[in-house]
Amino acid sequence: MHCLAALCSRLLMLNRCRPSHLQQDQIMLDIEKYKEIAGVAFTADARNSNAPQGSYYTDPEIHDLELKKVFGYEWNYFCHQSQVPNAGDYKTGEVGGHAVYVIRGKDGDIRAFYNVCQHRGHELLQDAQGNARVVVCPYHAWTYDAEGNLRGAPKMKEVEGFDRSKVKLCQVRCEIVGGFVFLNFSDDAPAFREMCPEFEPIITSMVAEVDKLQFVKQKNYDIKANWKIVTENFLEAYHVEFSGEAHQALGEIIDIETYRFNISGRTIEYTAGGGADDVLPYDKNAEDAFTNTKNAPFHQCFLFPHMTFSIFPGTNMMFVFNMRPNGPERTAEEIIYFTLDGSFSDPTETAEEYVSDSLNPEDISLVEAVHRGLKSKGYQPGRLMVDPEMKEAWGEQFVHHFNTLNLAALTR
Structure with missing residues (x-):
C-alpha cells in the first residue's frame, strides 16, 4: 500500500477509535501533519499556496475517507419542503453512499430514514418520489408508517416472541432551514444552525420569502470528474473571462x-x-x-461541502447546484430550480435554458478536462492566484478555503 493510502487507512482507524468534533470556531489545519x-x-496561507496534488482528487482511498468524514x-442538502407537500409524500435519493428517503407524516413533520427494511435489508421505496399511506417492503411485505414504526408483517402472530413495537426504521437526522431539507448521518455532529450559523441569514437575505418557494424542475448531469473539481469550478471567477461564450456572458450578468x-x-x-439589461444572455422579467x-x-x-444557492438578476428564480460524489472519478450534479408559484414565466424560462443548456455544459467540459489532466504524470500543482490582501473577487482564495475545510474534515 502506497504512503497516501496508508495515511488514509491510519486516519480511518484513528477516527473509529476516537471520534472528535470540528467546532465552528476551530476550522484549522495542521498542514505539516x-x-x-x-x-x-x-x-x-492561500497567498503562498499551490493547488493540491492530483492524487487528492483521484485516489479511491481519499474518496472513501470523504464519504465517511465529510459527507458522513x-x-x-436533500430536497425542498415543497417537494413533499402532503401527508404521505416521499422523495428518495442517495447521499454520500447512503440510500435514504424523506416523508411527510400525518402530523405535518418531515422525517428522514435509511431506505432499508429491518427484516432482510431490501430497499423499501424504489420510485424517485410518490405518496404512500404506508411504506411496504416489496420483498416480504413488512409495512411501516410514516414515523418508521412497523405496523405489520405477514405471519408475525405465528412467530413466538415477535414484538413489532421493537422494530423501527433507522432514522436519519433531518433539519429544515429556509424550507430546504438537510440530512446528517452523524450522531455527534452539531445541529445545523450551530454548525452553519451564517447560512440562514444569508439565504433569507437572498429571498425573504425563501420558505414559500416551490419546486419547479431539476436537471441531472453525470460528470466525469471528481466532485471537488466540480465544486472548485463554481467557487472561482478567475476562469470566467476565458472559458467560452457562455462564461463571457456570465461576466455581463454581474456589475463587477x-x-x-x-x-x-x-x-x-x-x-x-x-449587468445592463441589453447584454444579459436571457430575457429579464419586468418585475422582481x-x-x-x-x-x-x-x-x-456556497455551503460546504457541495451546495451553491444562486440568484441571477431579473430571473425570479432561485436555483441550487448540488454536487454529489459518485465514486472518485464521477459527480452526480443536480441543478434544482424554484420560484414562488412553482412555474416559470417566459423570461425565466430563457434564464433557465441559459444556465442548463449553455453555461453548465461549458463548465462540464472544463472540469472533465481538468480531471483528465490531474491524472497525468506531467501535472505539477500550480500556484493559486491570490492577491496579497485577498480582496480581489477573481482570486482563488475561495478554492483554498474550500480545500482547507475539506482537509480539516478528513483529518477530524
Missing part, C-alpha cells in the same frame, strides 16, 4: 464594480449589482418577484 493528502506545496458528518464576497465558516457569499433585502440582484451562497 497531513501534507501527504494535499501535497507539500499546499500551505495554510456535514449537513447535506459592485462585486463583493464574504468568507465565513462553512459559507462563501457573493453579491453584486446586475422577490423581496431582496440586500439589494443584490446577483447573489450566491
